[in-house]
Amino acid sequence: MNVEQNKKTVFSEVANACQMAGRPERAVDIIAVTKYVDSSIASQLIEAGVTHIGENRVDKFLDKYKALHNHPVTWHLIGSLQRRKVKDIIPYVDYFHALDSVKLAVEIDKRANRVIKCFLQVNISREESKHGFKVEDLAEVLPKLAELTHVEIIGLMTMAPLNAPRERILAIFQETENLRQNIQEQAWKNMPMTELSMGMSQDYDLAIQAGTSFVRIGSAFFK
Numbered sequence: 001m002n003v004e005q006n007k008k009t010v011f012s013e014v015a016n017a018c019q020m021a022g023r024p025e026r027a028v029d030i031i032a033v034t035k036y037v038d039s040s041i042a043s044q045l046i047e048a049g050v051t052h053i054g055e056n057r058v059d060k061f062l063d064k065y066k067a068l069h070n071h072p073v074t075w076h077l078i079g080s081l082q083r084r085k086v087k088d089i090i091p092y093v094d095y096f097h098a099l100d101s102v103k104l105a106v107e108i109d110k111r112a113n114r115v116i117k118c119f120l121q122v123n124i125s126r127e128e129s130k131h132g133f134k135v136e137d138l139a140e141v142l143p144k145l146a147e148l149t150h151v152e153i154i155g156l157m158t159m160a161p162l163n164a165p166r167e168r169i170l171a172i173f174q175e176t177e178n179l180r181q182n183i184q185e186q187a188w189k190n191m192p193m194t195e196l197s198m199g200m201s202q203d204y205d206l207a208i209q210a211g212t213s214f215v216r217i218g219s220a221f222f223k
């Protein structure tokens with residue numbers, strides 16, 4: 001495994017995807033998802049120029065944070081969060097990508113001592129196994145989230161189904177972008193809704209085509 005070489009390859013492929021989509025390279029931030037490796041390998045990625053680190057589990061996030069927080073890194077919690085763990089982790093999170101219930105948002109609001117940038121996770125693919133709000137529930141959810149003062153909804157996060165045809169994945173990403181625009185037009189005061197978090201190792205080119213601003217890439221860095 002040559003992490004430095006993989007980093008170069010991923011970054012240049014993301015740049016290519018931006019060019020193909022007619023978008024500037026700086027429009028897309030690459031989050032390296034380090035859940036497969038330990039802190040020493042993650043630190044090699046940082047040495048190679050990665051500035052966004054993502055973890056999907058609280059314990060692994062805290063391990064990496066402890067080992068690497070002196071590096072100039074932005075910290076992303078990308079996986080689901082149990083309410084009882086909010087207080088342990090929220091001080092260290094720069095971006096939370098998996099806000100999927102009002103109760104969780106209320107807990108974050110209560111425990112945070114600053115504004116936390118959050119993505120609403122939406123279940124566009126409608127798979128039972130996926131976390132996230134259903135689109136039809138948002139009309140009821142958004143007014144409740146709008147009452148919170150420490151939760152800023154900066155955009156939407158979604159996951160494409162595994163093994164779906166690429167056209168279907170692209171359609172899901174485009175639907176997410178349409179929903180983002182729709183919510184942005186509603187102009188809730190704590191919901192700038194300017195961002196999207198979608199695309200992983202297998203499908204980030206499609207997410208970039210659909211307009212994403214963050215991609216969450218794991219395995220492509222560690223093969």
Ligand SMILES: *Cc1c(COP(=O)(O)O)cnc(C)c1O
Pocket residue numbers: 033035056078079200201202216217218219220
């Ligand atoms: C693991 C993970 C990723 C990265 O997936 P890869 O296929 O390894 O690139 C992205 N997002 C979430 C929420 C993850 O858990």
